[in-house]
Structure formats: C-alpha cells, structure tokens
Amino acid sequence: MATKRMKKKKNTPQKRNSYITRLRELAQEDHPEALYQLGMEYLSGEHLSYNANCAFSYLEKSANHYYVPAMLELAFSYMTARGVKRDFEQARHWAKRALSLGSHEASDLLRQIDYSQVQEASNEKEYQQALKGYQNGDLKETSHLGECYIYGIGVTCDKEKGLALLHEALDQGYKEAAMLIGDTYFFDEELKNDAKALKYYQYGNQDNNKESLYMTGSIYINTYQDYNQGTAYLKKAAQYESAQAAYQLAIFYLGDNPHVPQDTKALKYYLQQALKADYEDAFEFLDYLHNEQSLKGRKVLSLDDFIELSQIAAKTKRPEDLNRLAFDYFKAQQTDLALKYLKEAANLGHEQSLRLLQVLSINKDDPENSLISAASKGDQSDAMNLASFYFSGIIVEKDIEKALEWLHIAYEKGSYEAGSILGEFYLTGEHVTQDTKKAISLLEDCAKHNNMRSLMILVDCYEKGIGVPKNKKKAELLKNRIANLENC
Template sequence: MNNYALEQAEELFEQALEYFLGIEKEKNMIHAKELLQQSSELGLSKSSNLLGDWYIKKIIPGDNYKEAFKLYTRGYEFGDMRSFSRLAMCYEKGYGIKKDIPKALELYEKSVELGNKDACFSIARIYEKGENIKMDLSKAILWYKRGYEKGDADCACNLATCYYKGKGIEQNIEKAKEIFLAFSEYNTQNQRNLGVIFYKGTPSCKPNEEEAIYWFTKAANNGDITSMLHLGKIYKNLDKEKAMEWYRKAGSLDHKKAAYSYAFHLYQYKIDWNESFKWMKCSAENKHVPAQFLLGLFYKCGIGTPVAHDKAFYWFNIAAENGYEQSYSHIGRYYRDGRIIKIDYENALFWFEKAIASQNINVRGEALYDYGVMYLDGLGVKKNKIRAIGYLLESKELGCINAINKLKELDSDIISNENINNSRIIEHGNIIEYVDMKVIDGYESANWVEI
C-alpha cells in the first residue's frame, strides 16, 4: 500500500469510528460499516479486523460469520499478526468455516511468532479444555508460561491458578501468590485471587483479613461481583450495614446468583421481607435454581407476599425440573394434602421416594418422615404402624425434628428425652427452620423445611 492509500485508509477508519461512537457526528452504523469496508478494501488490516469483529459480535445484524472469515483472511494475506489470531479463532469455533483445531493451533502459533503474545493464551486454553483435541495439561502449562514470560496478564493469571490448585503442575501457592501480585495492578481476576489467598492463608502465611479486604475491594471496585460477595461475607461479622451494601451492589449487577444472595441476607437479618421477596423473585426469574425453590417457599409461607399456594407449587416444580432436591417433598405434600390440586397419593409417594433417594441428609430425613406418615395413616398404601415407625426412626436418626415430635406423640418410650433437641429450632415468621441457614461463597443455602 502506497503512502497516499495508507493515509486515505486511516482517514476512513477514523471517520468510521466517529460514526460508530457518535463523536462529532450523529451515530450511524450504516455509514460506519460503509467507511470501514472502503478502508479494508484499500488494504488496512485493522479495518478488516474491526469489521470482522462487528460481524462476529453481531454489532452488524445477521449471520455474517462467512463475511468475518473473508475479512480476517484479507488481513492474514497482508501478514497482520492479529488477523492470524482472529482467523485461528474462526477455525477453532467454526465461524464461517468448518472447525479445524490443528489449523487453528497453526495460525495461533504463527501469530505468536509475529509478536502477538495474546495468542499464547488461546493455544493454552485449547490444550487445557481438550475440545476436539486430546487434553494436554503439560502443553497448556508451557503456553501459559510462554505468555506469562511475554507479559500477558491472562496467561499469568491462569498459570498462577494452576500453581495454586496444583493443576498440571506441582502445587506451589507461594509461586501463585508471587505471580498474582506481579500482575495485580490492572487484572481484576488476579486481585480477586489475591483476596482469596489472604482470606484463606497459605502454608507460610496465616490468613490476613485486612489484606483480603484490600484486594477484594480493589477487584470489587473494578466491577467483580464475586469479590463483592466475598466482602459481604467478611463484613457480616464486622459491619452488617457494610455487608449489605456489598450484597446489594452485587445484586444490582447480577440478577441471578448475587440477587439471590442479597435476598437471602435481607431475609436472614430480618431487614425487609418485602424487599427480600422482590430480589428472590428477580433471581428466580433469571433461572437461579436455589432462588426458584426459596421463592416457592416464600409464596407457601407468605414471606414478603400474600400466601399463594398455586405459585408456590409452580416454583417448586420449576426448581425440581432443574434438579433441586429440596423441592421434592414440598411437591409431594401438595399431592398428599390436596391443597390447590386434587389429592393424588400415587404422585405424593413418587415425590417422597425421589427425595428419599437423595444424598442430602436433610432432604432424605424429611422425606422419610413424610413416607412414614403415609404408612401411619394409610394414605395410598396399606396402613402399617410398625413400618411407619421404622421410617420415622430412620428420619429421626437424620435429625428431623418432625420425626422426633411424631414419635413422641405416638409413644414417649420410643425416643429418649436426650435426643429431643438434636436440631435447633428458630422461628422466622411462619417458617420453622431447624437447620442452619447459611450461604456458602454467597450462593448456596442449606435446606429450609416447613414443619
């Protein structure tokens, strides 16, 4: 490309960006695309790459992967290192061309040879994931190391993570910490990882809450939702108001997991059950499965909303479809009791049996109680008190307060007084909760069961 053509192509590129961003010109994607196309045809590789990116990212409407592939090919023919990498991505993902992992690796490696350190990360990820190619962690580590040595922050982060977990390499937490620190300034993930290391401690360093807060705060201020949840967890024991600020901020950015966590703590701290219901509903509607179950419980027990058994039954079924086992016995009870639906003992037994098969002792314990009640009262099965007591005793051994009370009611000699208070009972509204309500890493709650 001669100097005049280069100047013209650069000018067209700048004008295209002005129309795209609406700088000094009214935003106009049609003009932006036309100008970028002209610049690309004059041989400016960055115009070909950017236009290809717009096609891939659907900034330009329509299925235009083939157009993107052509544009990246044009840049590749001019020897542009980033075009090599983008073309490799097309072969890796099957954008506009049939997937070809060996070809993708070949192009990524050429891009590295031309000076594109970012491509090291792409190569390492292919070997680490092992999709359409044999997984090879040793090769992944080699490419992460190569990228790290060239100063690539993503490679550094993943290499440090491998050292931290001992994945594909001998575990070395101090080395992981060293790398995270070296690349912490502008890499949010590294900041979060440092927070985790200081929060948990290392073999040579005790946990340091102050340092953990420092690094989680840096990451959180850069928009990292997981770090916000970690801060909420830490501040729970230091400053509940500050904890809730972080939970709310996370929830406002992530309407799924973080919204659930915020809703959970609003309920747990008895701050605002109406607000808790609103955020739980938001999380459930965004397909976070634990929230779907708890929303069912909120409707069933009237927490932050009027009791609505039809909606409770609906959300329990949604959660059950997504494999959330805590929902099973609740569904069974609706069929057993005929509340809002016709009594169906066969279906009730089906759901109780499904819950009994769970590995979760809380789920299994409650289901064994319900199953025992079915035999005790002859609901859908032949009445059998001995068999019923057998199920209730099994349930009692798993700490189910329902079973303990039922056995006391049947015969005070069946259960000794020292076993009566195996479970802690806390009343919140009209829920009786007998297992600790806790959030693990901001996301998972223990089982809630209404007596």
C-alpha cells in the first residue's frame, strides 16, 4: 500500500544508521509514527533486511495506538498473509477501525478484502478440481495443478513441485505445459532464466502459438537486443492474430526506437490490427499519436489516416473514441460529421462532448469567443480543450501563443497533463525558450500527482542526466511507481 514516510536527508550509511537508531529509540517509547515507520522499513528492505514478521509486530503496536496508516497496513497484512496467518475477519476489523477514524482508503480496502475472500474460496475449488483431474490421469489438469503450486492458487506455493508437474504433463505429450514453464522462467523473479524460457517457448512456436511467438520476440528484443529476430517473431505472432504483438510493432514503427526505422505505413497497419482486436492499450496509443501531432506539431500520420483509425476505434461506441473521431472531422472541416459524432458521444454521457456542444450552440457565428468564455469560467478540461484547439486549428484558427497561454491556465486550474506537456516543451525548447530548471520543476510537480507522462519523462531525465544529475536509483524508483500505477 502507498504510504508516507518521514522526510530524510541525503542517504549516507551514517545517516541511515542514525535514522534507524532514532526510530528504534522512539519506538521504545511507543511513539505511534515511529513504530509504523520501523515496520515499513522492514517491509521496504531499503534500510533494514526485509522481515514481514518484524514488520507486522511494529505495525500492530502502532495500530493499537490508533495510528490510522498502521491500521491500514495491518489490515492489508491480514488480507495477504504478510507476516501473519491470513485472517479476513481481522483484516476487516482493522479496516473498519481506520474507516471510523476518517480514512478514505479504508473503504477501498474493505472492498478488496471482500473480493480476496471470495477469490480464496474460488482458488480452493480450482485446486481441488485440478488435483482430482491429476489423480484421474488428466494431462490438462496435471498441468493446471502445476500452475496452482507455482502461483499458490488454493494451496501453499511450491514452485519446485509445480514445475515437476508441468514437466510431467509435457513429457506425456501435453505441449501447452511448455508455455507455462516458459512463463515461469521468464516472469518469476526467483527462477528467472530467459535462456530456459526461450527453450520452452520454442515448443509453442512449432505450432505457431501466438503467445509463445510474442514472448520469443520479446526475449530476443529485451534480453539479447536482437531486433531483427525479435521483430520477425512479433510479425509472425501478429500474423496469427496476437493483438499484443501488433500493438508493440506499431510502437516500434513510430520511429522512437533507434533499432527500428520509422515506417508510418507499418505503424498504421499494425495499429489497425490492434484496434480491430479491441486491444485496450492501442486506444491509448491512438490518443498519444493525436497529442503528438496536434499539441507538439509532430508529423505522424495524415489526417485521412487518423480518421480511418478513429473510425475503427469508434465502432466500439465508447464515448471517448466517438469524441476523438468528431475532432478529426472538425480538423477536416467536415462540420456536419463532426457534430454527428459529438452528439453521439454526448448522448453516451461524454462530458467534454456535451459541454462543447453547449458552448458551440451559444454563438454559432463566433465559436472562438464562446469557447474562451467557457474556458475562462470553467474548469481545467475546458482550458485544456481550448489549448488543444489552438494547437491543432480545430474550430478556431491555429495560434501557438494562445495555445500555450491556455495550456498554462489549464495547469493552474489543476490539469497535470497540461503541466507535463509544458514541462516537456521547456525541456526540449519546442514552442518556448528552453528552460530545463523550469521543466524539471513542472514535471516533478505533476509526477507527485501520478501523472504518467511526467513520470516517464523524468525516468529518461534521471537516466541520461537531462536537466538533473544522473541518478539511476531515482530512475528505478520512478519506474517502480509507473509499474504500480499500471497495475492499479
């Protein structure tokens, strides 16, 4: 769980020892926050060796002194069997106590506890079914039982036993077990061995299994830096309808990766595949491409290409995709079609579309002043929209200065997406005078509020020393935050 820590100065061994010593002194005096922080140090493994049992002990003492963050962590420990035997009733008890003391997080945690308890019962049933199948000689269930042991589904985790069961199924001709063995060697941190993973993915490759082809391509690219082999496998995976492979190829062909040359025709082709397969990340990537072209002036695809891709996306009838298609038609000066899709999005509850329709209806002869009036009185989204219109020339005449002005206003109104775009501009000198100090300040502020764009840019800054001293540890911490946000 996300927690706040005491602010610490530069992390030298002497100061680390002093910090831990001081925590221990305060903990002996039953200082609630110190007890909590000491427990969290045992969980983080940063200053003390990881020890979930010790962590639980300190968290329990802190919670008994009515310290709400400790109550939440204690509930989480009982829910996940972290340093203590799993006990859903105790988890609920501590979450409810935190809720009674005003914790907003406790409501979400109580829902997680309910879900986890239902899931545990389901896992137990799944394990018993797999065990019965294994005892009856069912190779599919033998493989499934191996999964249960590897991932602790309904049974205590035993990876060695799980792999043995998967090998037993594979040796008797159940090829699908090879994919699971490959996944274990690729994804499990303790057993990670990419060479072994690759060996077992090859079983699936012989039968053109799209998942194993994709994973093989990923290993060649990420582990061996062999982009020729890697992209060849990804293309074959996409050929066999792997939306994930198609999406990855679309990203590569954008041209941001120095190992893969830009190819807008291939970018469009593979993005089409991923969108048709309703691959969620592909829709976000299409948004990203729109922003790159409209906000940053980067030539990615033609307007006709964008309309074609947005039409595919809009078939899902998701309001945000209909809204995007409307904007493409506004840019193409096909106002009737733009309004048609804007109305469709508004009817499905898309707030931006509804507000834009309302604004445009106020003064059809002077849409610019109507938009300015709405953005001045409205919230961050209205200001952000107007900035976007000025950048791309949608509805109003293109005007970069006015676009920047409204981007600043959007940030002041609380749009961290606007702040991250401004930060990137100041970092690169695009549209503005380059100012790395101002850029980092903006990006750090937006990153504090979990803005994904800012976090990713800062990773690059700390890895390469752009505007800040190189700091690999800080870059890794930011990467971990990104991973946690993506898994939420």
